[in-house]
Amino acid sequence: MNILGISISPSDHGFCFLRDGAVQSAVQNISFSAGSFEVSLQQAGIVLGDVDLLAVCDKPILQWQRIMKASLSQVPEGSMMFLKEALPWIRRHAWMKKTFGPKSAFHGEVLFVGRHQSLVAAAFSQSNLSDAAFLTFDTGVELVTSCFGVGALDDFCVQAEQYYPHSLELFCSAFMPVTGVVRGDVNHFLGLASKGKADYADLLFAEFMDLKEDGSFRLDMNCFNYRNGLTVSSTGLSRLIGCFNDNAEISARDLARSVQIVAETILSRTLKYLYYISGKSRLCILGSGTSHCLGGDTVWENSAFDEVSVEESGNGAVGAALFVWQQYLRQQSIKSLPVGSEI
Amino acid sequence: MTCTQDILVAVGARCFGLVLSTVLALLSWYCLLHDSMSGGFVLSVIAFGTLLLSLFSSGMLVMPVRVFLALWGKIYICLQGAFLLVVFFLIISPLGLAISVFGSEFVSKGQIRRNRKYRNKAPGSYWTTLSDTERMYRTLYRPLSLIIVNEK
Structure with a gap:
């Protein structure tokens, strides 16, 4: 065949x-x-x-x-x-x-x-994990932006999903132009984040999204628009500028670090919830760019899962x-x- | 029946056909969006048939219009009653109940703004848990029609 x-x-x-x-x-x-x-x-x-x-x-x-x-x-x-x-x-x-x-x-x-089924199958085949939980992140090409479930390559089922435009990747990339980074230039963004402080993290949590304990979230769409992908809208910018320092460079660094902190928090909560709900000790994650935004493996290492396989691009x-x-x-x-x- | 009434019925039949075919076409589109190929196909065929009838043979749609006109008085009273019931039970009554339970702060500007900020706000989670049927829908399908292969 x-x-x-x-x-x-x-x-x-x-x-x-x-x-x-x-x-x-x-x-x-x-x-x-x-x-x-x-x-x-x-x-x-x-x-x-x-x-x-x-x-x-797709x-x-x-x-x-x-x-x-x-x-x-x-x-x-x-x-x-x-x-x-x-x-x-x-x-x-x-x-x-x-x-x-x-x-x-x-x-x-x-x-x-389905896109996420394809990505999960690819991730399982690359990781060689079986009887594991899986978690995928995507930009929402196909409406679903993230999903999780349990299974193995030959038999897995999706348990829950989140939908466009509430995507972690879109959220991270929306802030790249604001920090002066070309969209997609993850290394530059990580470089900025490594020098910054998470001064805006509380603002991002309060004004830009509603994050639940299980890691699910809704972006406040007043702060974003869809033109040319998800970008920060003028309303979102005015909320940010209200808290920006005089020195724009430092603010950009701090903003990058804050976005990183938000991404880490979302992932940590999701992993905690997934560990609880799936009952599995192994995890297969697939999210193009998500781990780049994190800039390290601390989130995976601190999770309760015994074995974590991260596939960055599916x-x-x-x-x-x-x-x-x-x-x-x-x-x-x-x-x-x-x-x-x-x- | 007078000439004016005949014209009214003829125009009404045509309008009825057009409205009905539009509604059916929208429903068929909805079915296609939700992967129901058979439903979408049947509804679109009926919608197209109704459209043709209303354009070229609206006389066949006269009967429902005549019935509607004959019963208009009763329908009008029912509509008024339904409107009042909706206004009372869906707006006034719940609002009064909410204010009595949560206090007048419940309808304050700030609270309404907070509620509007996150539409469709779930109480504890934004994860959409999939039912068994939805899981089957996600499994595999052709461009429009749905072939359910996971029958576990």
């Missing part, structure tokens, strides 16, 4: 070829268009005609729901954002079956796997392919067994 896993989200795009459950090749950061994609496959020695199943990381309808939610919450300003996001969505997903349809050599089945394509192999096909084979057969 040959499975081709692909991921076409803007932050994570690549493919993975799985033959009978073993990863044959995995490529990340390739451009996804009908022509170039087939060329990349050929370079990796994959013949599209040999592929039995195509596993796509569920298009959940992405669409996220786009609608974000756009409708900011009418009329959100209409431009809607066009900006909806058109690439249509380009990426609506014609997918055509891309791999009758004209191409692929004649198998296309399956869409390969959605590998996860989708593994998920289909480990769970979908297994369940299909169980279904096809005669009634009363031992599994």
Whole structure:
């Protein structure tokens, strides 16, 4: 059984070829268009005609729901954002079956796997942990921004979720431009944070979010807006400026450190709650950029879990392919067994 | 029936068809968003059918309008009663109850501002615990239709 896993989200795009459950090749950061994609496959020695199943990381309808939610919450300003996001969505997903349809050599089945399921499957396969709790963080490409649950690679279930735009990663990255750091330049942000004091942590907790004891939180959306990703709004800035010192550089350092403290607090509380609710001693975490924002492993080391595996970046394509192999096909084979057969 | 009434019924039938098809189309969109392909398909077909009827053969939609006009007096009284009940039970009564229990501070400006700040504020947690059905929905599916594979 040959499975081709692909991921076409803007932050994570690549493919993975799985033959009978073993990863044959995995490529990340390739451009996804009908022509170039087939060329990349050929370079990796994959013949599209040999592929039995195509596993796509991301569920298009959940992405669409996220786009609608974000756009409708900011009418009329959100209409431009809607066009900006909806058109690439249509380009990426609506014609997918055509891309791999009758004209191409692929004649198998296309399956869409949830982003977080893919990430969890990828994280489990990398960590080799079984019977463990898992926790994922994401920017909310697919509505869900974080989730946790228990299980192993071949059988896990999501227990609870948090939804867009209440994302830890978005929260951290929203403050990067405020501190003078280019969005995504995590090292620069960590460098600032290492020199600062957490003077604004209380302000962030009080004015920017409502954090619960179990690590779940709601961002006060008056302080943020969605344009060009989640950014701090003018209301949020005015709340910050009210507490800024005269020396802007020191304030930026302190703000970076404060954001780091907030992230650490959220993660510490979540881990405590997860340990309590899951009853597992092992933990598998996947969150691109989250651990960067923490700038150290103190949170994981101080948690009650005996063994913690942290995967900073997930390969959605590998996860989708593994998920289909480990769970979908297994369940299909169980279904096809005669009634009363031992599994 | 007078000519004016006939025109009213004809226009009413067309409007009724348009409104009904819009509502059904919105419902089908809602179904699709919640991964119910079959529901979305059935509702969109009915919506499209109703739209065609209202545009090209609105005479078939005259009956519900006639019934509505015949019963308008009773419907009007019921609507008034329902409105009063809603106003009393959903607004005045709970407000009075809240003030009597929590005091007038409950409706102070500051408290209302605090309440508005975090909409949908959960009492203890913002984690959304998934039900068994939702877990199955999350398992795997096609672009729009839903194939439940996890039957445990």
